[in-house]
Amino acid sequence: MxxxxxxxxxxxxxxxxxxxxxxxxxxxxxxxxxxxxxxxxxxxxxxxxxxxxxxxxxxxxxxxxxxxxxxxxxxxxxxxxxxxxxxxxxxxxxxxxxxxxxxxxxxxxxxxxxxxxxxxxxxxxxxxxxxxxxxxxxxxxxxxxxxxxxxxxxxxxxxxxxxxxxxxxxxxxxxREQRTALTNEIDETLLQEGVIGQAIGVIMTQRGCPAPEALQVLRSAALALSIPLREVAERLVVTVSRSRGA
Incomplete structure (x- = not known):
């Protein structure tokens, strides 16, 4: 210039x-x-x-x-x-x-x-x-x-x-705007995905919170336990299923 x-x-x-x-x-x-x-x-x-x-x-x-x-x-x-x-x-x-x-x-x-x-x-x-x-x-x-x-x-x-x-x-x-958009796309996919979607539904019911917040709870648990998100979801779904069947 x-x-x-x-x-x-x-x-x-x-x-x-x-x-x-x-x-x-x-x-x-x-x-x-x-x-x-x-x-x-x-x-x-x-x-x-x-x-x-x-x-x-x-x-x-x-x-x-x-x-x-x-x-x-x-x-x-x-x-x-x-x-x-x-x-x-x-x-x-x-x-x-x-x-x-x-x-x-x-x-x-x-x-x-x-x-x-x-x-x-x-x-x-x-x-x-x-x-x-x-x-x-x-x-x-x-x-x-x-x-x-x-x-x-x-x-x-x-x-x-x-x-x-x-x-x-x-x-x-x-x-940052592009990364946020990508994260939102990933979140939408996760909300619809099998066991993760089921686990999110469980958390929403238990806490009375919306889906994005439930997904964040699931992510926080995965981070705290140092295990994959899918594994945390599977554990939650299995635990809830057992308690319902007891």
């Missing part, structure tokens, strides 16, 4: 401020397994912690198609939504694979329709930084200000670092 400035980097970067921002962002996204929720937290943290930024949005694409939008202010969500038109700073950043800046939208000519909507909403300057997430999902982090020339060189650099770090964190979210 290229910063549209010739000022020395050392004069622009507040190391402690950047470290605090990245730490807060990491804490906000560390345990999330839902991609849309992660985007919402990302734009909330960015809007609150980056000086000079009035609003923040995120545009996500999966396999080249719109895959998600998040905005710190719902009024501005349309600026990040490609359904309102593909010509925008976000798409320019994605296509060019570098940060895109407009210091004064009143004089901007690159995205006329988008710029008209942005100005009507009170946006006066914007910086969009591309975010690489994984092989299937990419996006752009969009920082907006309500005054021209508000997105200084230091804030541009902050946007670049924030986008790089956000890409790593969002990749982790995507991984």
């Amino acid at each position: 290229n910063l549209e400035t010739h000022e020395p980097v050392a004069e622009n970067l507040g190391v402690l401020e950047i470290a605090a921002l990245l730490r807060e962002l990491t804490a906000a996204l560390l345990d999330i397994a839902d991609f849309d929720e992660a985007l919402t937290r990302l734009v909330t943290v960015a809007q609150r912690t980056v000086p000079g930024v009035t609003w923040c949005g995120f545009t996500a694409l999966r396999a080249g198609e719109p895959a998600g939008v998040a905005a710190s202010d719902p009024r501005l969500a349309e600026l990040d939504d490609l359904g309102h038109g593909a010509e925008s700073p976000a798409m320019s950043a994605v296509h060019r694979r570098e940060m895109v800046l407009s210091t004064d939208l009143a004089a901007e000519e690159r995205w006329p329709d988008w710029t008209a909507r942005a100005c009507a909403l009170g946006v006066r300057s914007v910086v969009a930084a591309p975010v690489d997430i994984d092989d299937h999902v990419i996006g752009a982090l969009n920082l907006y200000a309500d005054a021209p020339d508000a997105l200084t060189a230091r804030r541009q650099l902050t946007a670049m670092l924030l986008a790089e770090h956000a890409g790593l964190l969002l990749a982790g979210v995507r991984g």
Whole structure:
């Protein structure tokens, strides 16, 4: 990514401020397994912690198609939504694979329709930084200000670092989301499977709990006893059968 400035980097970067921002962002996204929720937290943290930024949005694409939008202010969500038109700073950043800046939208000519909507909403300057997430999902982090020339060189650099770090964190979210989906598929299979399904039914009856909770009880017992899940299920079913036959 290229910063549209010739000022020395050392004069622009507040190391402690950047470290605090990245730490807060990491804490906000560390345990999330839902991609849309992660985007919402990302734009909330960015809007609150980056000086000079009035609003923040995120545009996500999966396999080249719109895959998600998040905005710190719902009024501005349309600026990040490609359904309102593909010509925008976000798409320019994605296509060019570098940060895109407009210091004064009143004089901007690159995205006329988008710029008209942005100005009507009170946006006066914007910086969009591309975010690489994984092989299937990419996006752009969009920082907006309500005054021209508000997105200084230091804030541009902050946007670049924030986008790089956000890409790593969002990749982790995507991984957790995919693992959760796979686990849910496995759970559905187990709930229908022979003796394990029977054992789950027994636990549901005994405890008055739903099937997912009963499956977790069975898993906890298998872990505590260090034996396979199926064996725990067989033991439970045999024990219950014997007690009923006594």
